[in-house]
Amino acid sequence: MARSTDQPEKVKKTRWYQQIWQVYQVTRRVDPAVTWWLLAVFVGTMAVALAIGFIVNQVIYLLVVGFPFALLAAMLVLSRRAEAGMYRSIEGQPGAALAALRYIRKGWEFPEEPVAMDPRTQDMVFRGVGRAGVVLVGEGPPRVGRLLEGERKKVARVLPNVPIHVLQAGNAEGQVPLRKLPRTVQRLKATLTKAETAEVTKRLRALGGMRMPIPKGVDPTRARPDRKGLRGR
Known part of the structure; x- marks a missing residue:
């Protein structure tokens, strides 16, 4: 009997940057200002690193060191805004x-x-x-x-x-x-x-309960970006 050549499709693993992008897109729907907040935090952190670099005469070094801190600060802001956006999207709904x-x-x-x-x-x-x-x-x-x-x-x-x-x-x-x-x-x-x-x-x-679905919106268990993924783990 001939063997089937059909192979099951492999499920693609979601990368950490894809998760962050998904969180950003969902958050932007309920919080259009999130983009400007992220840019402000990132640029502001880099500006501080640049200023320190000029003071200690190590501009390139401080910019390199400041980049991951600026990225982390932006991700923290995204996490907070995503959480707040989740609550705004479901507030007033049953459940x-x-x-x-x-x-x-x-x-x-x-x-x-x-x-x-x-x-x-x-x-x-x-x-x-x-x-x-x-x-x-x-x-x-x-x-x-x-x-x-x-x-x-x-x-x-x-x-x-x-x-x-x-x-x-x-x-x-x-x-x-x-x-x-x-x-x-x-x-x-x-x-x-x-x-x-x-x-x-x-x-x-034993007391039971009454069936009531959770309102649609941002999944509360996925509202935060994966911080371990940001570090490449």
């Missing part, structure tokens, strides 16, 4: 709070559905589990506090000795802005062991 929470890469688990929702107002409550206990995040106007309180009581009945943190995502007084939500959750003090956290997760899964 925006969940998208922001899933920007937390480790230490917390957030199911891809709300645990409570008011069908009339689209107010939602999302639940996460981590070493700090259980966190309940309400999405919507301050009235979402009613949903949060109901969910807090439900969790407290199942886990009476586990810390429950209640937050409201939004821009009203007493609420946490979307861009600050991940950091606020990450700063909660850890009180549970890994084994206790796993047990809490197991019990809460």
Whole structure:
């Protein structure tokens, strides 16, 4: 029997510079000023290196040394602008709070559905589990506090000795802005062991939830350029 000459197509690996270009293109759609910010930071850093070079009479050397620092500074600015652009692109959409929470890469688990929702107002409550206990995040106007309180009581009945943190995502007084939500959750003090956290997760899964997709926009897990890739690793 003749052997087939068809070979499976090789999947091309995305290079670090391609990843940066993709992040830049996506960011530019929601933040047109990002190009000027990057140029300003890069040129400004090189200008400082040039000035130091004139002072120490080592212009060429300082320009060579300053180039990677200027590039790194521009990438840091791109990372910040990409993150801010991601939040602006999803703000106001159903599930925006969940998208922001899933920007937390480790230490917390957030199911891809709300645990409570008011069908009339689209107010939602999302639940996460981590070493700090259980966190309940309400999405919507301050009235979402009613949903949060109901969910807090439900969790407290199942886990009476586990810390429950209640937050409201939004821009009203007493609420946490979307861009600050991940950091606020990450700063909660850890009180549970890994084994206790796993047990809490197991019990809460029995409570279930409601299916709700994350809003489209910049992927929160890919919003930052790969810094290791910038160094050629």
